[in-house]
Amino acid sequence: MQKMLKEADEKKQISLSIQKYEKMYLNKRNNIMFIFKFVTPHINNLMAIKANHQITLFILSKKAYHQMRAFHQHVKAKTNFMKLAPHFSEFTKSSKYEALIETTMSDIDLIFAQIYSYQLDIPYCSKEVEKEFDIEQIHNKDWESFVTETITSYEFQLGEGLDRVMGAEKTDLLKVIEALTYYKEHSDNADIENFDRAIEIMDFEMQESKIRSRLECILKGK
Secondary structure, rough: OHHHHHHHHOOOOOOHHHHHHHHHHHHHHHHHHHHHHHHHHHHHHHHOOOOOOHHEEEEEEHHHHHHHHHHHHHOOOOOOOOOOOOOOOHHHHHHHHHHHHHHHHHHHHHHHHHHHHHHOOOOOOOOHHHHHOOEEEEEOOOOOHHHHHHHHHHHHHHHOOHHHHOOHHHHHHHHHHHHHHHHHOOOOOHHHHHHHHHHHOOOHHHHHHHHHHHHHHHHHEE
């Protein structure tokens, strides 16, 4: 009887570990997909604003592509890159783990299609951006700074368009700017759940005032 109870408890602990690890992996996956939840769905409503929409989306998608590809390689190789214990071996043998391999592979295909679409829509760009048209390789030696500068420039362009949109479009604009600001600071550890909650309770009037203040400071060189 004692042996049976011990085995039952062990199975329970393994099941709990698998559930916990699956959630951690899904959070990692979801966080990589941050821009596809909080930025890209709103862009069509912002086309009236003169800004580098396609270039920025291309660069951000390329970043996500390389992050997801690296994550998928870890998952497929069953690398314990998160240093999870105990029961990591059991996790990698579970159906939930197999589903993660398939999900991340599907994500890679989806992101690649997005990148290619954005690239085709870029009418002209700098040589620096053009070099990145080679999707499989990152050519900029200071890639992270390049991504940050791209976002900052795009934020400014969107901010200048605050008076060109209204109603639902302005709400989308404010959400996108807020998402970009957050992503710029948390691109390697973006938390979709926390940001989603922040957006739900965001005071849009106050957010617009903050954005206008930031723009004014940039224009004054502060």
